[in-house]
Amino acid sequence: MNQALVAGRDYPNTYREFVGMFPDVQACTAYLTRMRWPKGFICPSCGVASTPWNQSRQRLVCTACRHQTTVTADTIFDKTRTPLTTWFEAAWHVTTAKNGMSAKTLERTLGARYRVAWTMLQRFRVAMVNAERKSLSGEVEVDETLVGGLQKGGKRGRGVSKSVVVIAVEIKQPKGFGRVRMRHVPNASSASLLPFVRDVVTPGAVVHTDGWKGYNGLPEYGYTRKETVLSSSGDPAHVSMPGVHRVASLLKRWILGTHQRSVVPAHLQSYLEEFTFRFNRRTSRSRGLVFRRLLEQAVVTKPVTDADVTDGYDWLSHCASPARRS
Numbered sequence: 642m643n644q645a646l647v648a649g650r651d652y653p654n655t656y657r658e659f660v661g662m663f664p665d666v667q668a669c670t671a672y673l674t675r676m677r678w679p680k681g682f683i684c685p686s687c688g689v690a691s692t693p694w695n696q697s698r699q700r701l702v703c704t705a706c707r708h709q710t711t712v713t714a715d716t717i718f719d720k721t722r723t724p725l726t727t728w729f730e731a732a733w734h735v736t737t738a739k740n741g742m743s744a745k746t747l748e749r750t751l752g753a754r755y756r757v758a759w760t761m762l763q764r765f766r767v768a769m770v771n772a773e774r775k776s777l778s779g780e781v782e783v784d785e786t787l788v789g790g791l792q793k794g795g796k797r798g799r800g801v802s803k804s805v806v807v808i809a810v811e812i813k814q815p816k817g818f819g820r821v822r823m824r825h826v827p828n829a830s831s832a833s834l835l836p837f838v839r840d841v842v843t844p845g846a847v848v849h850t851d852g853w854k855g856y857n858g859l860p861e862y863g864y865t866r867k868e869t870v871l872s873s874s875g876d877p878a879h880v881s882m883p884g885v886h887r888v889a890s891l892l893k894r895w896i897l898g899t900h901q902r903s904v905v906p907a908h909l910q911s912y913l914e915e916f917t918f919r920f921n922r923r924t925s926r927s928r929g930l931v932f933r934r935l936l937e938q939a940v941v942t943k944p945v946t947d948a949d950v951t952d953g954y955d956w957l958s959h960c961a962s963p964a965r966r967s
């Protein structure tokens with residue numbers, strides 16, 4: 642199998658290395674094969690490990706049960722008509738550009754149709770959420786923020802909607818922030834806030850909140866609530882929630898800058914997932930590692946339908962923790 646190594650690394654560090662590693666569809670297929678079956682092919686139908694026959698360049702046939710499959714079947718690349726070289730190029734730009742790329746910029750950069758660029762981005766964003774399975778722990782700030790001006794081409798203030806986003810940020814001692822998680826919620830009721838905390842924060846964690854009653858139920862679920870009541874002088878919330886405030890302002894800047902406000906509420910959660918994936922890897926020693934991580938997730942993430950891409954993905958059923966799903 643093509644090991645695609647550069648100087649002992651199985652990921653590229655520069656665009657030049659990227660081009661050298663992935664010159665054609667075959668190289669991309671070999672890479673995905675290694676990501677999906679790191680210990681060798683396992684038949685998705687009968688579960689037997691074997692060296693499959695290559696019926697054609699892409700088609701693998703299980704020697705035990707004759708089941709035919711491809712490395713992209715049942716993943717986010719399922720049934721795509723876009724060549725893998727284009728997918729890889731998109732993954733490279735999305736993970737290595739400092740602030741990522743909008744579908745419009747990607748369309749121009751790849752010379753692909755807008756719909757193709759948008760579809761790839763949306764499917765990658767679903768793969769990104771799978772990379773964020775591990776719950777936040779230790780000390781965590783939780784607060785809501787309003788993300789506004791989310792309508793395409795609209796002028797600020799008119800016909801523009803604001804959405805409530807609840808943000809959780811790990812607080813490191815003596816200073817600094819750890820990982821984040823965020824969710825677009827319909828409102829700031831406890832019915833919206835508590836399930837989010839239960840999905841993303843490990844029970845036993847210390848959860849810093851303001852005095853809002855929506856968080857009153859936290860102790861029932863095993864959290865220690867540390868409440869900062871704002872003074873009546875009207876201190877803005879960020880004084881007591883520096884982590885959330887910082888992350889919220891980065892998020893808003895990213896939506897305004899990279900995406901030029903062209904985010905509709907139905908897709909807001911997708912953007913939040915990408916922001917989270919990027920933010921949680923901000924200290925990664927190599928962007929190439931982030932690129933590899935995205936592809937690794939892409940081949941273990943179930944297909945995304947066209948309806949999900951067009952109308953918005955059903956994040957809630959996807960994000961709920963196993964404890965809450967049962």
Ligand SMILES: [Zn+2]
Pocket residue numbers: 684685686687688689703704705706707708
């Ligand atoms: Zn089989």
